[in-house]
Amino acid sequence: MPFSTLGLSDPLLRAIADAGYTTPSPIQSQAIPAVLKGHDVLAAAQTGTGKTAGFTLPILHRLSQKSYSTNRPVRVLILTPTRELAAQIGESVSKYGAHLHPRLKSEVVFGGVKINPQMMRLRGGVDILVATPGRLLDLVNQNAVKLNNVETLILDEADRMLDMGFIRDIRKIIALLPKKRQNLLFSATFSEDIRKLTTGLLVNPVKIEVAPRNTASELxxxxxxxxxxxxxxxxxxxxxxxxxxxxxxxxxxxxxxxxxxxxxxxxxxxxxxxxxxxxxxxxxxxxxxxxxxxxxxxxxxxxxxxxxxxxxxxxxxxxxxxxxxxxxxxxxxxxxxxxxxxxxxxxxxxxxxxxxxxxxxxxxxxxxxxxQIAGFEASAVAPPVPAEPPRGPRPSRKPNQARKPGANQAARNKLKTANA
Structure with missing residues (x-):
């Protein structure tokens, strides 16, 4: 089916055409309608199958259909584990939102760079904020951004965030959000820890899995x-x-x-x-x-x-x-x-x-x-695993010989005698 059948607005369809895409991928064809309807979504797809567009396009559509506030509070929060992924998502938001009028304002924030320029860019408010967890909490602690108007939370590559130790930061951020909101989890894989996290986070989610877990693309x-x-x-x-x-x-x-x-x-x-x-x-x-x-x-x-x-x-x-x-x-x-x-x-x-x-x-x-590569063949025999150095035999005690008390035990025995 073409993108035009998914319910996206004409400006978004124009941006999709500009990017050279004509047919949605399986993850996009299933996720976009679910997100447009406001459902919570738990989606797993192989990397490289277009899952970023799977949540970016419907989010842009929904925001563009609503009235704007003069102070532009953060209405969509996208959390990612790495700076590179945050920048990539930010580029997608800008690319697909290029023809929207008025254009939605988005910002990307992450660590490793000075925080003051990010604070200045957030001063006028943003509609969509893409962030790594640690830097977002830094900005919250400095009152540079508020999250009490977030309508949609997206956790992208959530399993990687847990692997990198972001679980506490994620929980702190979730505590700052309105209880009533849309929640989307997109990832290439889902560990058992992620599934536990979704239990208290997602409400009757639409579950999408377009490929078996932990499989590589056939291409x-x-x-x-x-x-x-x-x-x-x-x-x-x-x-x-x-x-x-x-x-x-x-x-x-x-x-x-x-x-x-x-x-x-x-x-x-x-x-x-x-x-x-x-x-x-x-x-x-x-x-x-x-x-x-x-x-x-x-x-x-x-x-x-x-x-x-x-x-x-x-x-x-x-x-x-x-x-x-x-x-x-x-x-x-x-x-x-x-x-x-x-x-x-x-x-x-x-x-x-x-x-x-x-x-x-x-x-x-x-x-x-x-x-094997001609001229670089591996050795026929694998190198032996180094053996642990042998341990010497323990000194044996004579029959009925009492074990000599250690220093701590001797001190306790002395104390018992003194208190007797």
Whole structure:
């Protein structure tokens, strides 16, 4: 069915056409009507299936049909776990609301940058606020924003927010909101903790699940190259140069590893930049902008970026190291194969990661094909697991020999004698 059948206004349909979309994705075709009717929604969909538009479009429609207040109180609050995802949602709000008249005012706030400019931008009021939990509470504590008029609360990637330790902040924020409101939860996966959270948050929600939990898009070709750990950087450089890859997103497990790999790539004339939690927001934005523009060939990221990078036609994602949590594998490779386009996800797997690979396969219920690269074959025998040093035998006591009391026990015995 076309977007025109979903009940969206003409200005929104025009913005959708400008973006090059004609047919809604499954999550959009189910979520948009439910949100328009004012229902609470619990929606799970693979990353890259258009869930951001699934809540942005109907929210813009509903707000545009209402009268405006002169002080423009926050009426829609969207919470996200990362700065990159917050910025991405903010861009979607601006893009889809471009033809609305009068235009709705939106703002994006997150940590890692100075708070005063954000306070100034909020002074005139906003209709839609996209925020990370910590910075939002900072702004609330400084009386820069009030949440007592919020009509709709959206938790995007709520499972990631719990993983990152935001549960207390989320509960504090929910306590500041009107009790009567619309609640929407959108995510690629839902953990049991999330399901517990929804029990007290959502009221008779419309449940939407367009794909099994923790599954990867069928449009993403997945392959695991079995390599020696010491040769991973060399293998990555070989793949990039041999295949003439011009845009590659590479994931590492640590910030230090991301920095180190970036330095090595730049030394062999492969222009790369790193993006992770220790980078300033300016550096992260600059790296992502350069990568999208094709000025940077390789973006090396930690999992902080797994849910916040939305790049059209990103062809390649490489797991330089498999993630510590198998669920993060789904989010990493979900950066490619988006919006109906095909993509490739490659994992460089060393001997010490074989178990992690099996856990990923168990999670996604799919076997990932294993291959070797000529000239970089993995060793035939995995290195042995280092054994723990042997413990010496405990000193034996003679039969009927009493155990010598320790210092604390001796002190207690002395005290008992004194009090007797």
């Amino acid at each position: 993403v070709e997945q392959v695991a190259y079995l390599v020696n750990k010491a040769q991973k950087t060399e293998v990555l450089c070989h793949l990039i140069k041999q295949n003439n890859w011009q845009q590659v997103l590479v994931f590492t497990t640590t910030k230090h590893g991301a920095n180190r790999l970036t330095e090595k790539l730049n030394k062999v004339d492969i222009k790369a930049a790193a993006i992770h939690g220790n980078k300033s927001q300016g550096a992260r934005t600059s790296a992502l902008t350069g990568f999208k523009a094709g000025e940077i060939r390789v973006l090396v990221a930690t999992d902080v970026a797994a849910r916040g990078i939305d790049i059209n036609l990103l062809p390649h994602v490489v797991n330089f190291e498999l993630p510590r949590a198998a669920e993060d594998y789904v989010h990493r490779i979900g950066r490619t194969g988006r919006a109906g386009e095909e993509g490739q996800a490659i994992s460089l797997v060393s001997h010490d990661e074989y178990n992690a690979l099996r856990l990923v396969e168990k999670l996604i219920k799919k076997e990932i094909k294993r291959e």
